[in-house]
Amino acid sequence: MIAKIRTHNSGNSQFLCELDVMKFTEDQIRERMAERGIRDDAFFICGFSDWEVDTIMSLEEAYVLKRYIQLFCDGDAYLVQFMLQRHMSLKDIVGNEYLFVSKDEKETIKYLFRHETTDRVVDIFCQAQSKTRLMALYFEQNIILNTPKGFYVRS
Template sequence: MIAMIRIRDGTSSSALCKLDLMRFTEEQVRERMSERGIRDDAFFVCGFVDWEVDRVMTFQEAYALKKCILGLYDGDDYVVQELLKRQKPFGEIISSCYEFCSKNEVETVQKLLSGLGPEELVNCFYKFCSWPRLVANYINAGYLLQTSKGFYLNRFR
C-alpha cells in the first residue's frame, strides 16, 4: 500500500514522497511531517503506486482503507484495490465487506437466491427477465463483486 504523497502549496501541489502506509502508523507519519514543518492540512494522498490507482484522498481516508484491509480482509488488499480501480465511493468501500463466494457464476447465483421461496424465486426471474440482468442487478446494488478471481458477496448487505 505505497501511497504517493503530495504537499499542497496555495493553488498548486508538489510531489513529496512514496510512503508504505502498512509500515507506519498515521501518528508516526504526522509526527514526522510536523518535524519537517509540514502542516496536517498541507499533505494528501494522490494514489497508490503498487496498485496502479490514481485517486486523491485525505491521509485519514488512506489510513481508514488500511484499517479496513487489516480488520475486514485480514491483510489481503485485493478487494479494496478492485473497488478503488472501479472508482467506488470511499464510504461504500469502507462500509462493505466482500467475501469470496465462487469462480462459478451458477454457484454464486444459487447462493444469492438460496433464501428465497418458490414464489419469490419466480417473481425474481420475472422481474429481471434474464440471467445477465439478474447478476447485473446484484452487482449494481453492491451485493456482488465480480473480479478476475471470481465472485465476492458483500457480508454487510
C-alpha cells in the same frame, strides 16, 4: 499500499514522496511530516502506485482503508484495490463487508437465493428475464463484485 503523497501551498501541489501505509502508523507519518515542517493540512494522498489507482484522500482516510483491510479482509488488500480501481467511494467500501463466494456464476446465484422461497426466486428471475441481466442488476448495485479472482457478495 504505496501512497503517493503531494503537498499543496497557495493553490499549487508538488509531489513529495511515496510511502508504504502498511509499514508505518498514522502517527509516525504525521510526526515525520512535522519534522520536515509540513502541516497536517498541507499534504494529501493522490493515489496508490502499487495498485495503479489515482484517488484523492486524506491520510486519515487511507488509514481507515488500512484498518478495513486488516479487520475485514484478513490483510488481503486485493478487494479494496479492486473497488478503488472501480472508483467506489470510501463510504461504499468501508460501509460494506464482502464475502468471497465462488468463481462460478451459478454457485454465486445459489448463494444469493439461499434463504429465498421458490416463488420469490421465480419472481426475481421473471423480472430480470435472463441470468445475465439478473447478474448485471446485482453488479450495478454493488451487491456482487465481479473480480478476476471470482465473485464477492455483500454480506
